[in-house]
Amino acid sequence: MEAGHHHISVSVDTSGGGGGGGDRFPQWSIQETRDFLMIRAELDPTFMETKRNKLLWEVISTKMREKGYNRSPEQCKCKWKNLVTRYKGCETLEPEGMRQQFPFYNELQAIFAARMQRMLWIEAEGGASGLKKKGVRLSSDDEDDEDESDGEKGSSKKKRKIKGGGMNPGSGSSTSGGNMNNLKEFLEEFMKQQMQMEVQWLKTYEAREEERRMREMEWRQAMEALENERIMMDRRWREREEQRRMREEARAEKRDALITALLNKLRREDV
Known part of the structure; x- marks a missing residue:
């Protein structure tokens, strides 16, 4: 397992280093961005269900390469964050202004609308406990991948907690309540x-x-x-x-x- 993790980190660092030289890569064209958003929309449910999305960005980079675009995982991740930022900035614009200044507004709107429908379906099926079991995260776009060192620190902290007396019995209910509150806040913000x-x-x-x-x-x-x-x-x-x-x-x-x-x-x- 450790060797596998080491291999993944090396491949990501190599591709990320290639993406650092912005001059060697052309700018994103409109068609390339639309293909990227199509791939990202297909993998959006997986992004919402996993905590580590580094491998998913590698998958997106591979799919982009299959379509003829040479984009590293880090470039795809940065492009997605930029698109989300521009999408949020278009909330105060008129519909015509949205289409003129941000031509990918409809694609982003479709992705987030589908995400909200999945959340509503999950809430109707299993409530807060279902959210906890399925591991759905409400803000996957804002969370970065954790390094292996952070994972080791987290595991050592868990060991110390176990030695010190185990988990708090009320932590499960508080976590589920927090997920429900996050879901309600997200839905309220979306409806607003x-x-x-x-x-x-x-x-x-x-x-x-x-x-x-x-x-x-x-x-x-x-x-x-x-x-x-x-x-x-x-x-x-x-x-x-x-x-x-x-x-x-x-x-x-x-x-x-x-x-x-x-x-x-x-x-x-x-x-």
Whole structure:
């Protein structure tokens, strides 16, 4: 067993050293990041069930290598932490801003939503005791792998505790109660974030709807103004036509009267 652990630590250190030289590795492309998130989503249940995730990052590195990407376990781990940090930073942004500034928001959202569903299912099946038996950890993303020296220190502390009088009988119940409290806090925080996003989306929708109504009102007012202007122009044209017709009639009457007077004068002269 010790030889096996020694072999694992050597392989990890070698790959991690290769990842230290950031200049020798290209930047993460969008497609590479999506493939990485797909692999990470497949292994997320295992991440939640194990305490040591160093081997899991090696598995992810191997799967990435199978897809043609040369990424060390340490690089994959750092990339995941950066993505989670950016995901948490997008909680105060609008939906369009999320897609523009962080194109992998939907992938992270799907991973955490599936994780919450698994937690709810585990809680419904076995409660806090089930969580303890299955070894589910609520914050696997924030915990780092422990070194072998830490494991040896922990084992020596356990031996001293056993020699000193054994485990505390109430530690099991306190641990299960702590897991239940952590689960409740996680669910409350998740629901709070969802509510904040829904409220923000609703505010954005209402603002856009109000802007649309204002534009429609302005358009209607402009159309009404144009219609009123057309009616006024038509009315003025009719008035001018009426005045022109009256002037024509007046000139015609004068002309007829003048012609009649001339004819009468000529008749009198002939007589």
